[in-house]
Amino acid sequence: MTHRLHVFITGRVQGVGFRYSTYAQAQALGLKGWVRNLPDGRVEGEFEGPKSALDQMLAWCHAGPGIAHVTHVDTTWDSGEPRHGEFRLRMY
Numbered sequence: 001m002t003h004r005l006h007v008f009i010t011g012r013v014q015g016v017g018f019r020y021s022t023y024a025q026a027q028a029l030g031l032k033g034w035v036r037n038l039p040d041g042r043v044e045g046e047f048e049g050p051k052s053a054l055d056q057m058l059a060w061c062h063a064g065p066g067i068a069h070v071t072h073v074d075t076t077w078d079s080g081e082p083r084h085g086e087f088r089l090r091m092y
Helices: 018-028 051-063
Strands: 002-012 032-037 043-049 069-080 087-090
Touching: 002 051, 018 032, 018 043, 018 051, 018 087, 043 051, 051 069
Parallel strands: 032 087
Antiparallel strands: 002 043, 002 069, 032 043
């Protein structure tokens, strides 16, 4: 059984390298899943891995890279069979 975290991140999170920084952070934590920009200006991501690594990823999402300004993070936790084999950057 795999732990899964799904997030929607609101604020100044597009055009500031948020997606690429999220990718690097997820890779560093050994997480699987994806991240993408949404047309409404938010960033969406889904992460799979150990609960402790997901907790670290969630804390990072609340701050983001240095020039981002996160105002809100909607989260959903889930578990089940793994869905992802790697971490990917997605388009809209």
